[in-house]
Amino acid sequence: MFRISGLFSLVVTLGLGAVLFWTSQSVQDVERSLSKKNNAIEREKETIRVLSTEWDYLNRPQRLERLAKDGIGMSEPDAEETSVVHDISSIPVPVVPVMPGIKPASLSNIEPAASEEEVDVKYDQEAFDSLLESVDGGSR
């Protein structure tokens, strides 16, 4: 009786010890990776803080104004009668100043207007109708 129960309890004890050891190991593992992740998150947060500060620093109105003036030839708004827009169709087509070696990025292959001329945009009823038709699948 003693032999079997003694043997049994020894095996159980060893087994429990092994399970306990394994559990403590895995808990330590998990804690380690948790603290690693927490630290990584802290670092990321700090980086985001620094980057967003830099973003606001680089977007200072003074700087944007200077870049817009030097880079794309924009000017400060002025209050002259001619420059106040009363009618949306009177807005001139944006002019990209010609810079040597730099071609303006464009979605279409239409060249930007070279001068500040007013462009007469005609309303094309036919084109609009055909567009509608193509959207409707030509059912009309």
Added chain:
Amino acid sequence: MNLFQRRKLHMVGVRSNALEQARGRIVLMSAVFVCAYLLVIARSVDVMVLQGALYNNEEAHLYEAVAPKGEAVRRGDIVDRNGVLLARSLKTASLYADPKLVTAPKETTEALKEIFPDLQYGDLLQKLQSKRRFVWIKRNITPDEQGEILQLGDPGLNFEEEDRRIYPQGELAVHMVGYSGVDGQGLAGIEGSFNKYLDAGDEPLALTIDVRLQHALRREISNSIETFSAIGGAGVIMDVRDGSVLAAVSLPDFDPQQYGRAENNELFNRVSLGVYELGSVFKIFSTAALLEETGARIAQKFDAREPLRRGRHKIRDYHAEKRIMSLPEVFMHSSNIGSALMGEMVGTEGIKKFYSDLGLLTPASLEVGEIGKPIVPSPWRDINTLTASYGHGVAVSPLQLTSAVASIVNGGELVEPTLILDGVRLEKDKKKPKQKTNVRIISPEVSHRMRQLLRLTVSEGTGKSADVDGYLVGGKTGTAEKPGAGGYSRKRLISSFVGTFPSDEPRYVVYIMVDEPQGTQESYGYATGGWVAAPAVKNVIASMVSILGIAPSKEKKRMEGSLLRYVKIEDQIKQEKEQNIAAH
């Protein structure tokens, strides 16, 4: 297993019992020891093999060293009304040395001197050779510098992480945002007055400032100062409905990151701390007082043919028309004589009460610590009432003037200036819901009349150069002589303009003041408000409408409407003269 098998050696009797007992004990003891050794072996395997593999990875070791700790409270951010950062605390490394661990002080000093050329060689060497265990080398260094020092690999050099206050917008709104010291203590502006709140590290503190408008205002004031060789300037943009300050500029200004290098002139806040006799812009208040208190009609005549004599005082007109003028004419031509007569009609008590209701005689209630106390004549004699009617003898801050004008044009309800968004106000360093004043200063009818008069001044009077086509700008010029030793000086002026738009339903008040402008060739030697400040206000309004996306009014409204009947405009005067000549 064979331990148990041995027990099969069978013995009998007393000896066998004793032997049995001894053997049992030995087996038990052995089992205990075996278990203990197994544990030791298991732990050894754990430490050397299992965890050892982990620690081979240096980075993992580094992470392990930084124990997860509770989030340290950091000083809160300050942002503008659109969430653009105005102030934020960032971690930076500060370099210190433990001289006992520095092996070669001379070489280390030379290497450090190369990285930080501004450090003194002698000082540095002395520090590194000292007997102390801790000396600061340089605080708040950049990551690049930190990298170079790590490359040196000197065991005596170490870093401590410290928070440093960063102001991404630089000097742009420095007099409102303020600045803080090396230890993070707020020293001025919102940083100073909300010090405790910011230290608690709650959500960011949002101001009513809009950095885009702030920039437009600063640019125009700065241009005016340059063009007219002035010594300084100030300006405010205010929302007339709730008194929120959209922009407040005081020039010259300084970089808050290096406030220690700023001069007193730059540190001085001209917007809310400086008080000035602002001149004719005060005619807005005396005229409103006349209309409100006496119910005077718009056709009321004022004799401005001769300078006004009261006792030993003589009041003259700057833009002398030398004729009998109606009330709108007095306003649009900015007649001192007419305004003094208006003040006299209202009476000393009336003017005093009206000015005090507008908050002109007590310090403003802005949330920054730098608030100037207005200078009020004491005792207030009748002659003071006359001079106060055209803005002399009473000195107020540009901020007070702006909020008083906002109270006049917004329909007649008092507004108090505020810098804190979300309708909260500073109350003993805590945020507390802002109370709307609901105090009526003038009736809506008088408010409407005042808008008409302001519009008339821009369309026909002294403020023509502030007109922005399509936006019905109204406003009033002000040119005051600065008091100094031996009375007022004709050379040292405070030239200002207060504009409001759109006049039919005002939303914004824009005020610009330029300190001691000098006339130029282009301005024919003039340095008055109409020449100096009005064009600047016009440019600010032009920028505002494009930044805020305000559409121009479609039809050309004649806001001044019925007032024109009581006014002789230039063409009329010319025509009359021609008719007179023809008649002779």
